[in-house]
Structure formats: structure tokens, C-alpha cells
Amino acid sequence: MSSSTADAVRFSAVPVxxxxxxxxxQLRRAILDGTIPEGTRLPSETNLAESFGVSRATIREALRSLIEGGLLERGATTTSGLHVQSVDHRALSRIVSDRLGSILDVGSITPEEIASFRDLLEIPSARLAAHNRTPANLEQLHNIIDEERAVTYDDPSVPELNARFHVEIANATGNRVLASFVAALHRTAHPLAFVNTDAELGRVAVTHHIKLYKAIKAKDAEDATHQMRSHLDYLREHALASRAEASMVHRLPTVLL
Structure with missing residues (x-):
């Protein structure tokens, strides 16, 4: 009776x-498969070290990597610990926001670059939103416009309302990657920060939002594209005027009174 052997089978070394x-x-798998649900607070470094049988320094390195990957987030205080974050497109938006925020802090990106990037994201967003919007998207956009019309141009909520409107248009595209980048841009770059808002700009901006809403509701992709481009061009002109005015003030001689 002959016996078979495994001589022909090739094995390869698995690195430890x-x-x-x-x-x-292990933590990544537990987060991604839902074993540790979103919002769950992780045990302390000491408890994790005991569970894994490793040092706290090892735990700290692993947690740092998961934080950088957007799977964990530190709480608001030093004692609130680490919490599991969502692993869908919202996680992508957070990661992009963090990286973009770091670059903006260095000051190596110009307002012109931000405006150009915004064009690349938001003009196609308006077109896609006109094709793919749902009744829920339209309701959200309508509600935001109602809130915008109820406040004055200098109300602290204006930048947030503006961001919500543009992010909702991106949501209406049905493309979650695109929506993540638009949300990250507004969360981090704050496009309105480059514009000196006044009553006239506030009125015109809301008018633009209404026209955008109507075009998207009518599924008129061409008009939605036109309205978004006009809106962003208008904001860019005001941003340029704001910077020119600031430059003139900076160059004015000091007058001794």
C-alpha cells in the first residue's frame, strides 16, 4: 500500500x-466588523496592556496608528478616553479634514488654491445633484434656506448654514466620496473666512441658494451648473475685494493724533 507525501506542496514563511x-x-478587525460598535469607549491603556499581554508603550503606538487612520478619536477632555468612530464615508471626511487642517495651519496653501479646488468639487456637485436628488435632499435644502432667510448677515450661524447648504448639495449627488471632500473643505477651510460679509452679500448669497435649489428641484443640470458657477464667481470677486481692501489699510501711514 503506497502512501502519499506533500513533497510537491510549496510553503512560504509567514513573518511574525x-x-x-x-x-x-485585532482592534482594527473588531472595529471594522462591528464587534466594537461606533461610539464605544475603549478600555484604558493599562487595561488593554493587560488584556494583550504587552506594554503600555506598545498599546500607545497601536492606538496612535488607529487614530491617524480615523478609526478612533480622543474625547473632549483628557479623561474622556478614546472612542470608536464611524468607518463609512464620514471617516474619510474626518481624515481629509485633519490632513487639510494641518496643511492650512502651515500656511502653504493660498486662498486662490482653495477657491479653485472648490470649483472642481462643487460645480460638478450641482450637476450631479440635479440628476440624483431625492425628496429628502430637497426638504433639507429648503429648510436651510428658510433658516438663512430668518437671520441677518452678521448672525454667527451664517457660515454654518452656508456650509450645510453646500454639503447637502454634495449629499444629493449620491456620491459619498465627493460629499466627504466637500464636507471636509467646508469644515476645515471655511471658504467664507476669505470674504468680508455684509448685508448685500448676504442677500445675494441667499438669492443664489434659492436659484440653485430651484434648478436642482427641476432636475435642470445645466442651470444648476450655471447657478453654482455664478455663485462661486461672485464669492471669489468679493474675496479678492476683501483682500485688496485689507492690503490698502495695511499700507496706510500711521497718523499721530
Missing amino acids: QRPRQQVEN
């Missing part, structure tokens, strides 16, 4: 993972 990688991989 470092303790940090083992910890990170």
Missing part, C-alpha cells in the same frame, strides 16, 4: 508580526 501590529490588527 510585532506586538504593536498584533494589537493594531
Whole structure:
């Protein structure tokens, strides 16, 4: 009776993972498969170190990687610990926001670059929104416009309302990646920060939003594209005027009274 052998089977060495990688991989799998649900607070570093049988330094390295990957977020205080974050398109938006925020802090990006990037994102968003919007999207846009019409141009809520309107248009495209980038742009770059708002700009901006809403509601992609382009061009002109005015003030000689 002959016996078979496994001589022809090829095996390859599997590298042994470092303790940090083992910890990170196990936590990542638990988050991604829902074993640790969104919003859950992780145990302390000490408790995790005991559970995994590794040092606190190893736990700290693994957690840092998961934070950078957008799966964990620190609480508002030093004692609130780490919480599991969503792993859908909202996580992508947070990651983009964090990276963009760091670059903006360095000051290596110009307002012109932000405006150009906004054109690349939001003009196509208006077109896609006209094709794909749902009744729920239209309701959200209508409600935001109602809120905008109820406040004055200098109300602190104006920038937030503006961001919500543009993000909702991006949501209406049905493309969650696009919506993530638009949300990140408004959350981090704050496009209105480059514009000196006044009563006239507030009135015109709301009028533009109404026209955009009507075009999207009518599923008129061409008009929606035109309205968004006109809106962004108008804001860009005001931003340029704001910077020119600030430059003139900066150059004025000091007058001794």
C-alpha cells in the first residue's frame, strides 16, 4: 500500500508580526466588523496592556496608528478616553479634514488654491445633484434656506448654514466620496473666512441658494451648473475685494493724533 507525501506542496514563511501590529490588527478587525460598535469607549491603556499581554508603550503606538487612520478619536477632555468612530464615508471626511487642517495651519496653501479646488468639487456637485436628488435632499435644502432667510448677515450661524447648504448639495449627488471632500473643505477651510460679509452679500448669497435649489428641484443640470458657477464667481470677486481692501489699510501711514 503506497502512501502519499506533500513533497510537491510549496510553503512560504509567514513573518511574525510585532506586538504593536498584533494589537493594531485585532482592534482594527473588531472595529471594522462591528464587534466594537461606533461610539464605544475603549478600555484604558493599562487595561488593554493587560488584556494583550504587552506594554503600555506598545498599546500607545497601536492606538496612535488607529487614530491617524480615523478609526478612533480622543474625547473632549483628557479623561474622556478614546472612542470608536464611524468607518463609512464620514471617516474619510474626518481624515481629509485633519490632513487639510494641518496643511492650512502651515500656511502653504493660498486662498486662490482653495477657491479653485472648490470649483472642481462643487460645480460638478450641482450637476450631479440635479440628476440624483431625492425628496429628502430637497426638504433639507429648503429648510436651510428658510433658516438663512430668518437671520441677518452678521448672525454667527451664517457660515454654518452656508456650509450645510453646500454639503447637502454634495449629499444629493449620491456620491459619498465627493460629499466627504466637500464636507471636509467646508469644515476645515471655511471658504467664507476669505470674504468680508455684509448685508448685500448676504442677500445675494441667499438669492443664489434659492436659484440653485430651484434648478436642482427641476432636475435642470445645466442651470444648476450655471447657478453654482455664478455663485462661486461672485464669492471669489468679493474675496479678492476683501483682500485688496485689507492690503490698502495695511499700507496706510500711521497718523499721530
